[in-house]
Amino acid sequence: MPAIARDLGTTPGTVQLSLTAFLVAFAVGQLLVGPVSDGVGRRPMLVVGTAVFAAASVACALAPDVVVLVLARIAQGLGGAAGAVAGRAMVSDVANGTRMARVFGTLAAINAIGPVVAPLAGGAVLTVGTWRLMFVVLAALGLLLCAIVVLRFHETLPVGRRGGAGFAANGRRIRELLGIARFRAYVLSGVLSTVGFFAYIATSSFVFQTEYGFSEGGYTLVFATNASMMVVTTLVFRRVVGRFSEDALLTAGLVVGTTGATGVLVAALTGAGPVVVWCALAVVTAAWGFVLPAAMTRTQHVGAAHPGTAAALQGGLTFGIGGLGTPLAGALGGTALAMGGVMAALMAAAVVVQVTATRRHAGRT
Incomplete structure (x- = not known):
C-alpha cells in the first residue's frame, strides 16, 4: 500500500480506502446477487461474476489515479461476491444432508488455507514486479475461473425451481427467509462469532509484534x-x-x-505471556473449523427453499457486519486484552443464541 500511495501521488489512508471499498462491495454484492441467482440461475451469475472480477483486476493494474483504483476495487468486490454466493448455492442445489455438510467442510478448509497461502504468494509476486503485477495475476486467475465455468460448469437450478427475477421477487425471498426464526438464529450466531474472528485477524499482528516483540517472521x-x-x-x-x-x-x-477466547483474556489479564496467548488462540481457530462449515450447512438447510438468498444472507451479513470486529478491537487498544475481550464476549453471545434457539426448536418438535 505505501508503494501504491507513492505511485499514485496520494496518502496511505486514501489507498486503504480501496481495500475497504472491496470488502464492502464483496459483502453488499452477496446480498444483491444471491436472490437474483434464485430467479435466473447460478451459471449466469458465475460467468458474469468471474468476467467482471477479471476485467476489474485489469482496471486496477492500469489505474492512473486512486479514484479509478477505488472504483475498480468496488467492481472487483462485486464480481467476487457473485462467485462466492452462487458457488455455495450450487452446492445446495446438488447435495443435501451429510454430503452437503462434507462439501462445506472442504470449502471451509480452503478458506482457512487462503489467509496463509495468499500473503506468501503475494510476497513472491512482489519480488519480481510492482504492485500492478499483483492485479495482473488476479486478472489471469479471474479469466481462468471464467473459462472453467464456461467449459465445465452446468446450470444446477432447473427452470421450474426458479422464483422469478426483479426487486419484488428478490425482496419476497429475503423476507420469507428472515421470517424463519431458526434461520435468523443461525445467521445471528454466525455474525457474532465472525466479529470475534475479524478481531483476531485485525489485532493479532499488533499483539504479537508490538506488545510481545515478535518479528514479522515470528508472527507469520x-x-x-x-x-x-x-x-x-x-x-x-x-x-x-x-x-x-x-x-x-x-x-x-x-x-x-x-x-x-476466555483463555486469551485471562492470559492477558494475568500477564501470562505470548506462548499462553498463542496456545489459547490455537484453540479458538481450531474451534472455527467446526463453526464455519456447521453454520454454513445449517443455514443452507433451513433456507433450502431459496439457496441463493440463504447463501447471500449468511455470507453477506456475517462478512459485512462481522467486519465490525476489525475497528472494534483496534478502538479498544489493539492489545491482547482487547482482542481476548471482544472474542470472548461475542462468541459467548453466539453460544447463548445457538443454545436458546436449539432448545426452542426441540421443544416445538
Whole structure:
C-alpha cells in the first residue's frame, strides 16, 4: 500500500480506502446477487461474476489515479461476491444432508488455507514486479475461473425451481427467509462469532509484534500455526459430521471457541505471556473449523427453499457486519486484552443464541 500511495501521488489512508471499498462491495454484492441467482440461475451469475472480477483486476493494474483504483476495487468486490454466493448455492442445489455438510467442510478448509497461502504468494509476486503485477495475476486467475465455468460448469437450478427475477421477487425471498426464526438464529450466531474472528485477524499482528516483540517472521509462524489448526479441524468435521448432528458440532465449536477466547483474556489479564496467548488462540481457530462449515450447512438447510438468498444472507451479513470486529478491537487498544475481550464476549453471545434457539426448536418438535 505505501508503494501504491507513492505511485499514485496520494496518502496511505486514501489507498486503504480501496481495500475497504472491496470488502464492502464483496459483502453488499452477496446480498444483491444471491436472490437474483434464485430467479435466473447460478451459471449466469458465475460467468458474469468471474468476467467482471477479471476485467476489474485489469482496471486496477492500469489505474492512473486512486479514484479509478477505488472504483475498480468496488467492481472487483462485486464480481467476487457473485462467485462466492452462487458457488455455495450450487452446492445446495446438488447435495443435501451429510454430503452437503462434507462439501462445506472442504470449502471451509480452503478458506482457512487462503489467509496463509495468499500473503506468501503475494510476497513472491512482489519480488519480481510492482504492485500492478499483483492485479495482473488476479486478472489471469479471474479469466481462468471464467473459462472453467464456461467449459465445465452446468446450470444446477432447473427452470421450474426458479422464483422469478426483479426487486419484488428478490425482496419476497429475503423476507420469507428472515421470517424463519431458526434461520435468523443461525445467521445471528454466525455474525457474532465472525466479529470475534475479524478481531483476531485485525489485532493479532499488533499483539504479537508490538506488545510481545515478535518479528514479522515470528508472527507469520503464529498465524500459520493457528490457520493450520483450522484446516485440521475442518477435515475432522468432514469425518464426524455423519456421526453427530450439525447442530451439536456447531454448539461444540462455539463453546470450545469461547473457552479459548476466555483463555486469551485471562492470559492477558494475568500477564501470562505470548506462548499462553498463542496456545489459547490455537484453540479458538481450531474451534472455527467446526463453526464455519456447521453454520454454513445449517443455514443452507433451513433456507433450502431459496439457496441463493440463504447463501447471500449468511455470507453477506456475517462478512459485512462481522467486519465490525476489525475497528472494534483496534478502538479498544489493539492489545491482547482487547482482542481476548471482544472474542470472548461475542462468541459467548453466539453460544447463548445457538443454545436458546436449539432448545426452542426441540421443544416445538
